[in-house]
Amino acid sequence: MEQKKQTVLDIKARKESGAKISMLTAYDYPWALLVDQAGIDVILVGDSLGMVVLGYKDTVSVTMDEMIHHTKAVTRVVKRAVVVGDMPFGSYNVSTKAAIKNANRFMKEGKADCIKLEGGKSMAPVIQAIVGAGIPVQGHIGLTPQTASALGGFKVQGKSAEAAQALIEDAKAVEDAGCFSLVLEAIPAPIAKMITEVVSIPTIGIGAGVDCDGQVLVTHDMVGLFDRFTPKFVKQYTQISDTISTAIAEFKADVENQKFPEEQHSFMMNADELRKIDEAS
Numbered sequence: 001m002e003q004k005k006q007t008v009l010d011i012k013a014r015k016e017s018g019a020k021i022s023m024l025t026a027y028d029y030p031w032a033l034l035v036d037q038a039g040i041d042v043i044l045v046g047d048s049l050g051m052v053v054l055g056y057k058d059t060v061s062v063t064m065d066e067m068i069h070h071t072k073a074v075t076r077v078v079k080r081a082v083v084v085g086d087m088p089f090g091s092y093n094v095s096t097k098a099a100i101k102n103a104n105r106f107m108k109e110g111k112a113d114c115i116k117l118e119g120g121k122s123m124a125p126v127i128q129a130i131v132g133a134g135i136p137v138q139g140h141i142g143l144t145p146q147t148a149s150a151l152g153g154f155k156v157q158g159k160s161a162e163a164a165q166a167l168i169e170d171a172k173a174v175e176d177a178g179c180f181s182l183v184l185e186a187i188p189a190p191i192a193k194m195i196t197e198v199v200s201i202p203t204i205g206i207g208a209g210v211d212c213d214g215q216v217l218v219t220h221d222m223v224g225l226f227d228r229f230t231p232k233f234v235k236q237y238t239q240i241s242d243t244i245s246t247a248i249a250e251f252k253a254d255v256e257n258q259k260f261p262e263e264q265h266s267f268m269m270n271a272d273e274l275r276k277i278d279e280a281s
């Protein structure tokens with residue numbers, strides 16, 4: 001695996017070359033190491049962190065400080081992938097000034113390569129300002145989990161001709177605002193294909209069919225490490241929670257039956273020294 005650090009320009013160039021982009025989430029050192037060593041092109045420190053790691057009921061509660069803490073853990077280990085810091089709810093919808101300030105934190109403190117934010121046309125001025133400040137931005141349209149309540153829940157977006165047309169306009173708007181790539185979430189496959197054809201930046205789909213320029217999944221979903229629900233668009237490649245549960249149950253039984261620790265896990269002592277203690281007591 002080529003170890004050369006990937007840049008946002010390498011990702012953008014994939015549109016031209018046609019080589020598909022792989023993207024997964026990671027929120028800490030061990031997972032970032034595994035994902036990076038596997039040669040995944042883009043690592044998203046997603047605000048899905050809030051649900052799959054921190055146990056919140058949704059992503060709305062995630063704070064900037066939490067995102068920065070986890071982004072730092074990821075960038076400490078990643079050598080090859082582009083690292084995207086996900087702007088949490090409330091960090092870019094208050095004012096453009098605050099949005100730039102928070103995007104700067106991802107770059108300066110988190111050492112991310114770029115940021116991602118949710119929203120179409122209405123977010124174009126904010127995207128433009130952040131790009132203007134020298135920070136690459138990945139867009140995210142369709143089902144935008146941070147504003148799911150305004151969308152009436154976690155629903156597939158763009159199902160009517162009118163809604164699909166609005167999504168196409170959103171895609172063009174965020175491209176014009178300067179995004180280097182665009183996540184399409186929970187969109188009918190034919191609409192994602194249309195968007196992919198009309199924009200000049202790579203699209204990365206999650207529940208958006210096979211014709212996007214790349215695909216992204218939440219890692220904890222695809223390895224079976226999130227218990228609450230698994231969206232229809234997730235392919236579960238393994239059920240790692242079963243393996244972990246078995247190991248934990250075996251440890252408990254070993255402790256209770258004094259089968260652990262064995263000699264190889266214990267520290268021994270020079271017999272003469274041990275005898276001296278015995279004699280002294």
Ligand code: KIV
Pocket residue numbers: 025044045046047048049086183206216218
């Ligand atoms: O936070 C996240 O993990 C995301 C993905 C669903 C794209 O935004």
